[in-house]
Amino acid sequence: MKACYDFIKDYWSEWFPELPAYQNFNRRVCDLHDVIRQISSHLITESGIDPELIDFLLDSMPIMVANEKRSGSAKTAGEICDKGYCSSKKQFYYGVKLHAFVQKQPSAIPKLFASWVTSASSADITSARENLDFIRNLNLFADKAYVDGAWAEELAARNVSLVTPAKLRKGETAKTVGDVTLNPGNPLMNSAVSAIRQLIESFFNWLIEKTNIQKASKVRSTNGLLAFIFARLAACFLF
Numbered sequence: 001m002k003a004c005y006d007f008i009k010d011y012w013s014e015w016f017p018e019l020p021a022y023q024n025f026n027r028r029v030c031d032l033h034d035v036i037r038q039i040s041s042h043l044i045t046e047s048g049i050d051p052e053l054i055d056f057l058l059d060s061m062p063i064m065v066a067n068e069k070r071s072g073s074a075k076t077a078g079e080i081c082d083k084g085y086c087s088s089k090k091q092f093y094y095g096v097k098l099h100a101f102v103q104k105q106p107s108a109i110p111k112l113f114a115s116w117v118t119s120a121s122s123a124d125i126t127s128a129r130e131n132l133d134f135i136r137n138l139n140l141f142a143d144k145a146y147v148d149g150a151w152a153e154e155l156a157a158r159n160v161s162l163v164t165p166a167k168l169r170k171g172e173t174a175k176t177v178g179d180v181t182l183n184p185g186n187p188l189m190n191s192a193v194s195a196i197r198q199l200i201e202s203f204f205n206w207l208i209e210k211t212n213i214q215k216a217s218k219v220r221s222t223n224g225l226l227a228f229i230f231a232r233l234a235a236c237f238l239f
Contacts, residue, residue: 001026026224033226040230043237044112055104056113057200058132058142060124061208062086063117063229065216066094077222084120095120095216098229099127101135102203104196110203117229125151135160141196165193210236 005022013019020028029036062084066074071083074094085092096117102110118127124145137159144165152162208214211232219225 001029030221030223030227033223036227036234037230040234043234047111047237049103049111049113053103054138056138056140057102057104057110057197058128058140058146059200060097060099061204062093062095062120062214063098063216064093064095064214065219065225068092070094076220077225079222080119082119082121093120097122100200100203101132102200104199109206110199115233139163141193143197163193207236
């Protein structure tokens, strides 16, 4: 935010003769978080989804307001932030999760269809059930966090096929699931699902590389955090 302000002040000051002090500029941007969210949503919608492609992916990524050392004491944006665990980084953090529902594209990174924010400790499956009640007639690839029999039945009733890796229960080995012996195709199935799911990791990596969205340590308020996240999503669809 400070870099944006300094750039405007240094190169475009005659266009903005009433540019306020940085503190007021920053507060105004934060107060516009709902507008920024709507702009982001509009740009995502305008980017277009191919109705012929039916393979979609779902996952979440951490937005870290405080790192592991401060995850137990941080209080910034406490209305939406809390302490959570990032399994991919194998560390605790304080912040939120950005959830992404994306469409698989041929020879390209997936295209974002919907996104939302939850607290870091929220369960991915609960969030998905609350926010994806609109999806119909597609294949949904997700990781083991989304394995849930009841939700799979709900999706099936809407002609949505939930595809996840096999999830073993506590105490089970890689060779048995309940009373059923896994056949040699199961590891291949898991590998195939993981290969497709890698696409959403590529999307997250692209988003982080372009906007540094994962590091929100300079945010000081809930409004500021929401503006921080959705401004970066919007920027990705402007360029």
